[in-house]
Amino acid sequence: MTILGSIPYDAAMKEELDKAASILARSTSAAALTGAGISRESGIPTFRDNDGIWGKYRPEELATLEGFLADPGLVWRWYMERLFTARTKKPNPGHYALARLERILPRFVLITQNIDDLHRKAGSADLIELHGNIERFRCLEAAHPAEYDPGWGEEPPLCSCGSIIRPGVVWFGEQLPEKEVERAFAESAMCDVMLVIGTSGMVSPASHLPLAAKDADASVIEINTARSAITPLADVFLEGPSGEILPGLVSRTAEIMNDIQGN
Numbered sequence: 001m002t003i004l005g006s007i008p009y010d011a012a013m014k015e016e017l018d019k020a021a022s023i024l025a026r027s028t029s030a031a032a033l034t035g036a037g038i039s040r041e042s043g044i045p046t047f048r049d050n051d052g053i054w055g056k057y058r059p060e061e062l063a064t065l066e067g068f069l070a071d072p073g074l075v076w077r078w079y080m081e082r083l084f085t086a087r088t089k090k091p092n093p094g095h096y097a098l099a100r101l102e103r104i105l106p107r108f109v110l111i112t113q114n115i116d117d118l119h120r121k122a123g124s125a126d127l128i129e130l131h132g133n134i135e136r137f138r139c140l141e142a143a144h145p146a147e148y149d150p151g152w153g154e155e156p157p158l159c160s161c162g163s164i165i166r167p168g169v170v171w172f173g174e175q176l177p178e179k180e181v182e183r184a185f186a187e188s189a190m191c192d193v194m195l196v197i198g199t200s201g202m203v204s205p206a207s208h209l210p211l212a213a214k215d216a217d218a219s220v221i222e223i224n225t226a227r228s229a230i231t232p233l234a235d236v237f238l239e240g241p242s243g244e245i246l247p248g249l250v251s252r253t254a255e256i257m258n259d260i261q262g263n
């Protein structure tokens with residue numbers, strides 16, 4: 001595996017990009033796992049980079065049920081802030097490239113850890129949201145779904161059943177939605193290539209998906225601005241911003257598919 005970065009970027013990158021595109025072009029079942037890094041170029045801070053949203057807060061404080069029960073207003077205001085931020089942001093070329101990949105490959109599923117709704121906005125249809133979605137809400141006691149109401153304020157509103165309303169996301173220490181997790185691991189075990197994009201690989205069980213793919217002899221192609229916990233698993237590591245790398249990778253994949261089909 002060649003680590004791109006210090007060596008002459010163009011030459012090595014082109015070779016590695018061709019290798020990755022050739023694998024994708026010949027795939028019969030492809031998957032992608034994305035993390036906060038793919039939304040970085042849309043202006044949404046990641047969790048661990050120095051401008052990360054954890055910079056201001058600590059996950060233990062806020063993205064947990066305990067944190068919410070300890071200070072519902074603080075956690076609620078943090079999610080409202082992130083909701084309004086996400087709503088002002090647009091998908092970047094990386095999101096759109098993955099939506100295009102879904103259209104050109106015979107089979108492609110997108111598994112995301114992100115809750116920012118940008119993959120859906122970019123047109124990805126076969127999407128598994130492992131950690132929920134910032135646009136979704138439900139009540140704490142009975143999980144009654146709740147629609148965002150512009151009249152909501154600084155404190156969690158009440159459901160008609162009397163329970164307070166919480167964000168429809170998965171907090172640390174909470175189980176992931178069963179259907180999504182099962183399908184994510186099934187797709188990882190079935191794919192012949194997995195793209196792993198913009199994730200530090202620090203959060204489980206999402207971080208186990210590339211290993212499940214590898215164990216099933218799939219090729220793992222990582223796109224990240226830095227090495228991550230996944231890099232040792234990668235057959236190809238394309239170092240750089242996903243918003244810049246993905247469009248070129250998908251275009252090259254389409255070219256190779258055309259060549260193979262003799263067009």
Ligand code: BV8
Pocket residue numbers: 034035036037038040041046047048049052063113114115131169170171172173174175176197198199200201202203204205206223224225226227228240241242243
């Ligand atoms: C679970 C929704 C069973 C909420 C999120 C000890 C005690 C208790 C639990 C645990 C424990 N040890 C481990 C655990 C399990 C825990 C966990 O993994 N904790 C971590 C902190 C160690 N996991 C859980 O609790 C999960 N549930 O396991 O249930 C259980 C139950 C009880 C006890 C044990 C087990 C639930 C996890 C889901 C948490 N919810 N999000 C919200 O968002 O508010 S996770 C949240 O953090 C995000 O969704 C995301 O998934 C994660 C951040 O990870 P990344 O996406 O990778 O982002 P990060 O900033 O880390 O990295 C960004 C990357 O992008 C970097 O690599 C960077 O280089 C790169 N990058 C930057 N710019 C670019 C780029 N790449 C490309 N292009 C660029 N331009």
